Amino acid sequence: MTNDEYESLSTKKLKKLIKQTKATLNELKEEMSKRKLDNQHSEIDHLEDHMEEVEHGFSNFMTFLKDVMDKKKK
C-alpha cells in the first residue's frame, strides 16, 4: 500500500489496520523468540562436543599462533 492509498482510508479502517499489524508483529516476534530458544536448546544438546573442544586448549593456541604467523608472512 502506498501513502496515497492510506490517505483514502477512513480513520476507523486505519485503526483496524494498525491493530492487525501490531498483532502480526507480535506473532512474528514470538516466532523469532521461539526459534532463538529452539536454537539455544539444540546447541546445548551438543554440550559433549563443546566439552571436547575445551580439552584442546593447547592445540587451539597452536592453531592461533599458526594463523597469526601466516598473516604476518603475507
Add this chain to the structure above:
Amino acid sequence: MTETSQIHSGTESAPNTVKTVLQWLAIATLVYLLISSVGMIGAGFKGATKGQAADLFQFATNPFMGLIIGILATAMIQSSSTVTSIIVGLVAGGLPVETAVPMIMGANIGTTITNTIVSLGHVRKKKEFRRAFASATVHDFFNVMAVAIFLPIEILFHPLSAIGGYFAEMFVGGDNMSVKGLNFIKPATKPVIDLFTDLSHMISENIAYFLLIAFGILIIFMAITVIGKLLKKLMVGRAKVIMHNAIGKGPVTGIISGAVITVLVQSSSTTTSLMVPLAGSGVFRLKQIYPFTLGANIGTTITALLAATAISGETAVFALQIALVHLVYNTSAVLLIYGIKSLRKIPIRGALWLARIATERKAIALLYIVGIFFALPAALIFITNQF
C-alpha cells in the same frame, strides 16, 4: 522394543553401570587424597618454617606481590582450584590470612586464561572469533574490576577477612557451634599424611618437610585434574538439564546455574570455557553468557571449602577463614558489580572493545594474553622489588 534388543541393551547397560560406579569410587578416593594432601601441605609448611611461616612469606606481605603470585601460579597451572587449595594448606601451616587474601584474588584473575585460550581456537572465522573472544574476556574484565574495587577496601578495612573470620569462628572456633568434637577428618587422613611424611624423611632428612609440601602440591594437582576429567563425563547430562532449564529465565537463574554446574564439575575453567563455543556460534549473546561466567566464580569456591575441612587443630579456623574469604569475595563482587547497572556494563563494553580490535589484528590477542597474565605480573614483581 523387541526381546533381543532388550537383552542387548541390558547387557550393554550393566558394564556402563559398573563403569559409572568405578568412576564415582575413583572420585571419592581422589577427594580423600585431595583432603589429605592439603593436610600434608599444612604439616610440611609448619615443619619447614618451624612456626615462622610469616617470616618466610615476608616478601608477600606487600598485597600486590601476593596478588601477582596468585595470578602467575594460576595462569601457569591453569587451575584456580589447585592454587586455592594450596593456599588453604599454607594458611593451615601458618601463612597469615592477610597475606593469603590477595593471592586468592590473584587466583581469580589467573584462572581466566583458560577460556581465553579456548576462544583462540575460533581464529579462522572472523565473526565467530570476535564473539568467542569477547565471551572469554568478559570474565577477565570482571575479575580485574573486582580486584580493583575490593583489594584497596580489604587493605584499608579488612571486611572480607572479618566476615570470613566471623563465620569460621562460628563453625570451628567457638565453644557453642564448634564441630571440633565431631572431627573425623584428622584420623581419616592421618594414614596418608603419615605415609608421605615417613617417605619424605626416608628420601632426605634435611629437606623432608619441603618434600612433603611438594608431594602435597603434586597430589592436589593430579587429584583436581582427574576429578575434573571424570566429573566432566559424569556430569555432562546433569549440566545439560540445568542449562536447558536456565534458558530464557533471566540473569539470576544464569548465575545460579553457572554456580551449580561449576560445583558439579569442580572447575570454573570448564564452565567458562563451555560458554565460549556457545557464544562463538552466535546462538547465545554475550549478555546471556555473562551471568553463567559470574556463577562459575561463586561455584569454584567449593573446592577451597572442601580443602579446609582437611585441617584440624588450632589453624583450622584460619584455613576455613581463607576459604570463606574466597566465597564472600566472589559473592560480594557479583552482588556489587552485577547488581549496579552502570558497573555491570563495564566488563561487557571492555570485552567487546578488546574483541573488536583483536579481530582486526590477531597479534593483539596474543599480546593481551602474554601481557596480562605473564609480562605485566613479572614487571610488577620487578618494580616492587626495586622500591
